[in-house]
Amino acid sequence: MSGQSLLVPGVLSPARSVPAAIKRPEYVGKPAPTPYTGPEVQDPETVERMRVAGRIAARAMEEAARRIAPGVTTDELDRVAHEYLCDHGAYPSTLGYRGFPKSLCASVNEVICHGIPDSTVLNDGDIVNLDVTAFIGGVHGDNNATYLCGDVDEESRLLVERTRESLNRAIKAVKPGRQINVIGRVIESYAKRFGYGVVRDFTGHGINTSFHSGLIVPHYDAPHATTVIQPGMTFTIEPMLTLGTHEYDMWEDGWTVVTKDRKRTAQFEHTLVVTETGAEILTLP
Numbered sequence: 001m002s003g004q005s006l007l008v009p010g011v012l013s014p015a016r017s018v019p020a021a022i023k024r025p026e027y028v029g030k031p032a033p034t035p036y037t038g039p040e041v042q043d044p045e046t047v048e049r050m051r052v053a054g055r056i057a058a059r060a061m062e063e064a065a066r067r068i069a070p071g072v073t074t075d076e077l078d079r080v081a082h083e084y085l086c087d088h089g090a091y092p093s094t095l096g097y098r099g100f101p102k103s104l105c106a107s108v109n110e111v112i113c114h115g116i117p118d119s120t121v122l123n124d125g126d127i128v129n130l131d132v133t134a135f136i137g138g139v140h141g142d143n144n145a146t147y148l149c150g151d152v153d154e155e156s157r158l159l160v161e162r163t164r165e166s167l168n169r170a171i172k173a174v175k176p177g178r179q180i181n182v183i184g185r186v187i188e189s190y191a192k193r194f195g196y197g198v199v200r201d202f203t204g205h206g207i208n209t210s211f212h213s214g215l216i217v218p219h220y221d222a223p224h225a226t227t228v229i230q231p232g233m234t235f236t237i238e239p240m241l242t243l244g245t246h247e248y249d250m251w252e253d254g255w256t257v258v259t260k261d262r263k264r265t266a267q268f269e270h271t272l273v274v275t276e277t278g279a280e281i282l283t284l285p
Helices: 044-065 074-087 154-173 181-192
Strands: 105-108 111-113 127-136 139-148 234-237 240-242 248-250 257-259 265-267 270-274 279-281
Touching (some): 044 074, 111 240, 127 154, 127 265, 139 154, 139 265, 154 234, 154 265, 154 270
Antiparallel strands (some): 111 257, 234 270, 240 265
């Protein structure tokens, strides 16, 4: 990792178009979404539509990830995911969400989340998180993962591997009747074994017909997160672990969040539905 230069903003390409026949989320063209007032527990028909959205999002992310290599721009990854989503009748949920200009988030190295795809060129040894959400059938499916670009140093590889494991452990902790803070407790206790920071101010969230329903899923042990998990609830878990501090700075673009000490960070995410015995992942390809 030594010798890697810090990220700087690149040049944005023009906005990508979405075929007129594809239904847009209600927030497109507005400064903010209409607040969600519906239930966190979804009926089986809604969950089934979320399975479709989740599967398309997962496949679009996989398609973009195949292009990750030294010399490729993050904008090219955005193009691939955008075209996959549109080709499968889905709208890229991030495009136009509170003014976000692209169809996925591409967060490289010290970027915690919400990196805007642009002319930034991936280098050998980088790690890059792709965050893809699909809107189809009136619902959203949201997932992300961190990928290795070329020959990545061992410290970064372990961070990525352990962040994925923290998500897996958190998913296994989801049980009806437990409070939602069990998720963050499991993630934080695992991360502490390695001295990793756990990002606190960016969280998992309820998701359904709304991209972000208002339900908050912290990734640290948050005693105030007392919502009781119920069958049929749909939400994301998306831990962000860092090699250093959990504190952050934000770029002038109002989106790109970087670690305050500029050390590397990784993230993984799935959309889940709570079952009678645990949780089902809805974002599997």
